[in-house]
Amino acid sequence: MFAKLQKYSSILVILVIVLASSWSLFSKDFFIFHDFTQGARIVEMTQAIQDGHLPPIWSSNLGYGYGMPLFEFYAPLPYYLGSLSYMLGISLIGSVKLLMFISTLFTAIGAYLLGKKLFGNTGGLLVSAALTMAPYRAVNLFVRGAISEAWGIMALPFILLGIIKTIKNEKNGWLLLTVSILVLLLSHNLTALVFLPLSVVFGAGYLFLEASNNKKVKRQFLLIVLKLASFYALAVLLSSYYTIPALLEKDFTRLESTILAEYFDYRLHFVGLKQFLQQNWGYGGSTYGPEDGISFYLGLGQILGLFLSGYLLVKKLIKNFVNKVKPSFDKNNLFYLLLVFLFSVSLFMTTNKSLLIWEYIPTLSFLQFPWRYLSATAIFLSLVVGSLTLLFPVKPFKYGYSAILIFILVVMNAGYFRPQEFTSNLDDHYYSDVNKLRYQMSNTLPDYIPIQIKEKTIEPVSLEGDVLFCQVLDDCTGNFSVITNKVHKKVIKTGFTTNRDVIFTVSDFPGWTTKIDSKIVETLRSDQGFIKVIVPAGEHVVEVKLENTDIRRIANLLSSFGLLILSTTFFWYYKRNDR
Numbered sequence: 001m002f003a004k005l006q007k008y009s010s011i012l013v014i015l016v017i018v019l020a021s022s023w024s025l026f027s028k029d030f031f032i033f034h035d036f037t038q039g040a041r042i043v044e045m046t047q048a049i050q051d052g053h054l055p056p057i058w059s060s061n062l063g064y065g066y067g068m069p070l071f072e073f074y075a076p077l078p079y080y081l082g083s084l085s086y087m088l089g090i091s092l093i094g095s096v097k098l099l100m101f102i103s104t105l106f107t108a109i110g111a112y113l114l115g116k117k118l119f120g121n122t123g124g125l126l127v128s129a130a131l132t133m134a135p136y137r138a139v140n141l142f143v144r145g146a147i148s149e150a151w152g153i154m155a156l157p158f159i160l161l162g163i164i165k166t167i168k169n170e171k172n173g174w175l176l177l178t179v180s181i182l183v184l185l186l187s188h189n190l191t192a193l194v195f196l197p198l199s200v201v202f203g204a205g206y207l208f209l210e211a212s213n214n215k216k217v218k219r220q221f222l223l224i225v226l227k228l229a230s231f232y233a234l235a236v237l238l239s240s241y242y243t244i245p246a247l248l249e250k251d252f253t254r255l256e257s258t259i260l261a262e263y264f265d266y267r268l269h270f271v272g273l274k275q276f277l278q279q280n281w282g283y284g285g286s287t288y289g290p291e292d293g294i295s296f297y298l299g300l301g302q303i304l305g306l307f308l309s310g311y312l313l314v315k316k317l318i319k320n321f322v323n324k325v326k327p328s329f330d331k332n333n334l335f336y337l338l339l340v341f342l343f344s345v346s347l348f349m350t351t352n353k354s355l356l357i358w359e360y361i362p363t364l365s366f367l368q369f370p371w372r373y374l375s376a377t378a379i380f381l382s383l384v385v386g387s388l389t390l391l392f393p394v395k396p397f398k399y400g401y402s403a404i405l406i407f408i409l410v411v412m413n414a415g416y417f418r419p420q421e422f423t424s425n426l427d428d429h430y431y432s433d434v435n436k437l438r439y440q441m442s443n444t445l446p447d448y449i450p451i452q453i454k455e456k457t458i459e460p461v462s463l464e465g466d467v468l469f470c471q472v473l474d475d476c477t478g479n480f481s482v483i484t485n486k487v488h489k490k491v492i493k494t495g496f497t498t499n500r501d502v503i504f505t506v507s508d509f510p511g512w513t514t515k516i517d518s519k520i521v522e523t524l525r526s527d528q529g530f531i532k533v534i535v536p537a538g539e540h541v542v543e544v545k546l547e548n549t550d551i552r553r554i555a556n557l558l559s560s561f562g563l564l565i566l567s568t569t570f571f572w573y574y575k576r577n578d579r
Contacts, residue, residue: 006121013125013406014108017132020414022104024142024422025097031419032429033145034285038082038099039092039430040441044070046083051486055241055556057511058546060487063449065438066507066530067487073246073255073448077186078151092430100141103150108132110157111379115386117164118335122402123389129409130305130382131157135281135297136374138416143283143294149375152191155184156379159195163203166231167210167217167224174231174573178566181235186242190367194349195376196232198342203228205338209331237562244555251451252510258447260365269369270352271296277303283420286369295416296350296371298381301409305385306343308401309336312391332390339383346376385409450507452529488546495539504531504544511552515543 024031040062048056048071059070071079078099085095108128115127131137137153140146162177184192207225211218236243250256258264268288275296284293298306313336348354350373358364367373385405392398431437442449484491490504503526506512514523514533517540524532531544548556 010112010121010125014112014128017129017410018105018108020410021108021132021137021417022101023414024418025101027422029422029424030093030097030426030430031142031422032426033141033143033419035145035147036429037441037445038096038145038147039432040437040445041070041074041079042082042086042092042095043432043437045076045079046086048487049083050087051488053486053488053546056487057245057552058488061434061437062442062445063453063507064442065434066449066453066505067509068448068450068507069249069253069509070445070448072242073250073253075148075185075187075189076242077183078148092432093426096147096430099147100150103141103147103154104132104137107137107150107154107157110154110161111382114157114161114164115383117161118383119386119389122399123386125406126305126388126402126409127157127382127386129406130299130302130385131378133299133409133413133417134302134378134382135295135299135413135416136378138413139294139296142417142419148188149191149372152184152188152195153375153378155180155187156191156195156199156375159184159199160202160379160383162231163199163228164206166227167203167207169220169224174227175570177228178231178235178238181232182238185235185239189243189246190372191375193363193367194346194373195379198346198376198380200232201345202338202342206335209335209338213331234562234565237558238566240555240558240562241552242555244558245549245552248551249510249549253448254451255447257451259368264368266358266365266368266370267355269371270355271350271371273351276347281416286371296374298377299409300412301405302381302385304408305388305405306381308405309384309388309391310340312388316391332387336384336387336391339380339387343377343380343384346373346380349373350377450509450529452525453507483541484543490544492542493539494535494542496535496537498537500535500537502533502535502542503528504533506531506544509546510549511546513545513547515545516540518543 044059044062045056047060048054048058055071056076057069057072058067060067062068062070081102082095082099085098086092090098108131111131112124112128114124116124119127131153137150140150140153158176158180162173162175162180165171165173166177167173181192181196184195207217207221207228211221217224269286271292272290275290275292276298279295279297279300281295281297282293286292286294313333316333349357350370354370358370388405389398389402392401428440480492480494480496482492490506492502494500494502508523508525508529508531512523512531514521514531516533516535521533524534526532533542533544535542
């Protein structure tokens with residue numbers, strides 16, 4: 001009876017946490033946040049999938065209507081689901097809301113499961129409330145509109161839970177760890193850059209603590225290390241189709257010149273320590289110095305939990321010292337110190353005191369904003385808050401103080417999970433109109449435009465109805481017809497009386513190949529950076545298609561190999577367990 005009551009009460013608390021952090025999504029109206037390109041990404045992903053462009057790489061309308069490899073560089077997982085929602089008939093705004101709600105729901109569930117595993121049911125509720133209601137999550141969702149980063153945070157508790165279950169050799173631990181790392185890599189690669197090294201430190205610390213208290217774990221120490229490394233590697237292998245081209249083909253785009261220049265220089269965006277304690281909520285941007293328009297507040301409940309847990313540990317150690325008892329550095333105390341260390345490291349990386357590290361590791365510059373480390377800060381701080389249940393000496397105090405703290409975490413932070421204002425007039429921000437995507441949204445999202453496209457140099461010329469993809473520069477009155485106009489494939493039939501240069505207003509990028517009458521011909525580039533084909537006189541079928549480069553082909557093979565390993569391991573694992 002008590003177990004059922006506890007179960008239903010826990011479900012109720014989690015439901016309250018989810019609703020408190022997503023109530024704004026249930027309004028009939030929507031709102032505008034910094035990154036209002038979310039709808040455009042869903043539309044472009046949907047079009048690519050419907051055209052049979054799999055896995056989606058190319059966005060045909062962004063890049064001023066000339067196209068760009070958006071999904072080769074911007075983590076695609078949330079938009080797979082968003083496009084599925086959109087294709088099933090849910091509105092564009094509804095699909096964006098759904099992605100936001102999913103991040104909150106699974107963050108709450110994952111944090112609860114992780115906390116319950118470490119600290120029991122009450123600790124699970126504390127961790128769930130502390131992470132789900134973290135002000136930084138509210139900043140991502142309702143100020144910045146960083147849905148991919150919110151999905152990245154969603155994966156973090158599942159990764160840590162997968163590490164723990166793998167170390168303990170529990171059922172499905174390996175699968176949970178592999179899939180959750182894969183979700184992180186495909187949702188937000190920058191959060192992966194922040195968190196995965198810290199997760200390795202967490203796993204190492206937890207493994208050493210378990211080995212010191214569990215002889216079986218101690219005997220299998222090297223085997224467990226090998227397992228953990230293998231599952232990390234398997235997740236990376238599975239994500240290769242995205243991560244490898246994103247890493248190796250970025251120099252063909254404007255990426256570095258746009259995301260590392262001027263405003264996006266990480267040196268301008270370190271956080272002052274006072275800002276973590278200030279409730280100066282705002283909907284502006286990040287600036288140099290302490291006058292940012294957005295908040296980096298850790299949260300009242302989170303700060304209280306941090307100081308209360310530290311107080312209880314110090315009080316316990318002082319009591320032992322006064323009573324001349326040997327200092328107690330048991331597993332719980334050491335694990336608490338590990339969590340505080342990881343929290344401190346992630347917080348430290350947001351401040352200018354870490355500048356030498358940023359300069360020593362150039363890859364970190366791609367983070368743009370050091371305060372992105374607050375994603376790791378939030379998860380480790382929530383675990384510090386959950387560890388209170390291990391430090392309270394008497395159960396009544398544990399339950400009473402935990403209930404009060406959960407109340408504070410939910411009530412005091414719920415007000416942050418709202419937009420600056422609701423509006424029903426969203427036509428200038430969320431739309432599927434082709435012309436708006438080409439001429440308005442492209443100015444907002446220029447990062448992945450191929451590097452040779454300097455500006456909107458040519459207005460595409462209509463050859464047939466609303467088809468805008470082909471342009472014959474020297475004579476647009478020739479005899480031709482459009483056969484196919486898809487995201488990744490353009491085909492026309494020509495009947496020129498003389499040899500002609502045909503320029504498709506598609507940005508040239510590695511992988512685009514041209515054929516005439518099914519025979520591959522040399523792909524040329526026009527002065528403007530578009531695909532150019534020399535077409536002989538007479539009737540011919542001219543095709544331009546985005547194929548895989550050697551890099552993408554190898555990356556796809558690696559992902560396929562990873563999928564084979566995953567499926568083989570899965571069936572072997574369950575067949576062994578059935579026996």
